[in-house]
Amino acid sequence: xxxxxxxxxxxxxxxLIIGFYMYIRKVRKLVGFHLGMNMSMxxxxxxxxxxxxxxxxxxxxxxxxxxxxxAIIGGAVGxxxxxxxxxxxxxxxxxxxxxxxxxxxxxxxxxxxxMLFIWFLHAFFIxxxxxxxxxxxxx
Amino acid sequence: MLLLIVLFMWCVGEMLVNYRVVKKKRLLFDDRFTKTxxxxxxxxxSFVTALYVALLLPADQIATYLLPVFLGVFIGWQFGSLIQAxxxxxxxxxxxxxxxxxxxxxxVLKNPAxxxxxLNSNSLIATNLFIxxxxxxxxxxxxxxxxxxxxxx
Numbered sequence: 001x002x003x004x005x006x007x008x009x010x011x012x013x014x015x016l017i018i019g020f021y022m023y024i025r026k027v028r029k030l031v032g033f034h035l036g037m038n039m040s041m042x043x044x045x046x047x048x049x050x051x052x053x054x055x056x057x058x059x060x061x062x063x064x065x066x067x068x069x070x071a072i073i074g075g076a077v078g079x080x081x082x083x084x085x086x087x088x089x090x091x092x093x094x095x096x097x098x099x100x101x102x103x104x105x106x107x108x109x110x111x112x113x114x115m116l117f118i119w120f121l122h123a124f125f126i127x128x129x130x131x132x133x134x135x136x137x138x139x
Numbered sequence: 140m141l142l143l144i145v146l147f148m149w150c151v152g153e154m155l156v157n158y159r160v161v162k163k164k165r166l167l168f169d170d171r172f173t174k175t176x177x178x179x180x181x182x183x184x185s186f187v188t189a190l191y192v193a194l195l196l197p198a199d200q201i202a203t204y205l206l207p208v209f210l211g212v213f214i215g216w217q218f219g220s221l222i223q224a225x226x227x228x229x230x231x232x233x234x235x236x237x238x239x240x241x242x243x244x245x246x247v248l249k250n251p252a253x254x255x256x257x258l259n260s261n262s263l264i265a266t267n268l269f270i271x272x273x274x275x276x277x278x279x280x281x282x283x284x285x286x287x288x289x290x291x292x
Contacts, residue, residue, distance in 0.1 A: 033171060063256045064267045068274050075278070088175040091285050095179040098278050099186060103240060106247055109254045 002115065006058045009122060013050050017043065017077060020129060028084050030139050036085035037092055039132055044078020044097030046125050052104025053121065057114045067105050074101030140195075142269060146276045147191040153283045154184050158218070164290055165222050173222045177230040180286060181218050185211035185237035187279045193245025194272070204242070211238020248272075 024031065024039070031039070052070035059066065078093025111117050157180060168176070189207030196203045215234015219227035248268045251258045258264055 037175075061257055063251070063258065064270050067271060071274070071278065087289055088172060091179050091282070091289060092175050094285065095183055095282055098282070099182055099237070099240065102186075102244065102275070106244070106254055109256050 003058060005115075006054055006118070009118065010051070010054050010058075013047070013054075013122075013125070016125075016129065017047060020132075021081065024081065024084060024136075027136060031085060031136060032139060033086065033089070035135060035139060036082070036089050040078050040082035040085070040089050040093030041096045042128055042132065043081045044074050044093045045100040046128060047077040048074025048097050048101035049104045049107075050121060050125060052101060053108040053111075054118060056105040056108035057118065060109070063105060063109070067102060070104050071098050071101035074098060074104075143191065143194060143272060146272055147195065150184075150187045150191065150276055150279055153280060154188075154214075157184075157283050157286060158221075160287055160290060161218070162221060168222060173226045174229060176286060177219050177222065177226045178233055179282060181215040181230040182233040182237040183279055183282050184218070185214045185234040186241040187275060188214060189238040189241030190245045190272070190275065193242045194249065194268070198249065207242040207245070208235065208238045211235055211241070214238075244271075 020043070048070050051073050052066065055066045055070065056063070074097030075094045076097070078095075078097030079090050080093075082089035082091070082093035108114075161176065161180075188210050192207050192210060193203060196206070211234045212231065213234075215230040215232070215237075216227060217230075219230020219234075247254050247256070248264075248271060251264060251267070258267055
């Protein structure tokens with residue numbers, strides 16, 4: 001049961017990130033430099049954190065490959081969101097995603113009560129998306 | 140161990156090349172570019188340096204715990220104060236964060252039982268260490284390449 005909940009949460013994260021990317025690409029002209037830089041940092045870091053913690057909870061015996069995978073995914077998502085705005089936004093998102101992705105599986109192995117932590121992290125992620133959405137609407 | 144020393148020399152060389160390039164072109168930057176460069180270069184360079192220092196020094200000495208943090212502070216301060224005065228605060232903060240994180244990753248890679256990671260034989264620990272250090276060196280080279288490429292334009 002727990003394993004299928006984890007896989008479902010991972011799938012929901014991927015869908016949320018792709019949907020948000022589509023939305024940003026549509027309103028790209030409205031997003032300025034500062035908002036773009038904050039957006040790429042938040043999305044890269046949150047993607048790396050979620051993927052690292054959920055995957056290390058799902059497969060606890062593959063620490064090495066999950067570290068590599070979460071770092072690559074974080075850097076790629078940060079770079080992908082930053083590519084919409086500017087070259088410097090791209091570099092910022094890439095670096096932040098890489099650093100957070102190297103740290104995330106270590107947090108995942110240390111915590112107790114993993115499901116509670118994962119649900120809290122998803123609530124945090126959705127709150128972040130809401131804040132970004134409001135600030136794009138106001139821009 | 141020889142592989143670790145070679146990778147460490149490679150990273151330090153890359154960092155010195157970046158330092159020279161930034162020093163040569165520091166009059167051309169505006170504020171936003173300064174912030175980006177400081178954040179990217181200080182965090183990942185101090186991360187890599189602190190990681191290798193924590194891996195190469197022998198365990199359980201006071202230098203093992205203090206030297207990586209001071210190296211992070213030093214790298215962030217150097218890169219920050221090179222460009223403009225307000226940027227040195229940004230560089231200092233990111234350098235300290237990178238140094239502390241690199242020291243933590245080094246301690247976990249040396250002794251995975253700290254984090255309840257189920258790697259118990261010596262060969263598994265060594266394989267894990269080499270794969271992760273090679274990946275980190277590769278990503279450091281990638282970020283340095285992007286930074287140098289952004290300065291050419």
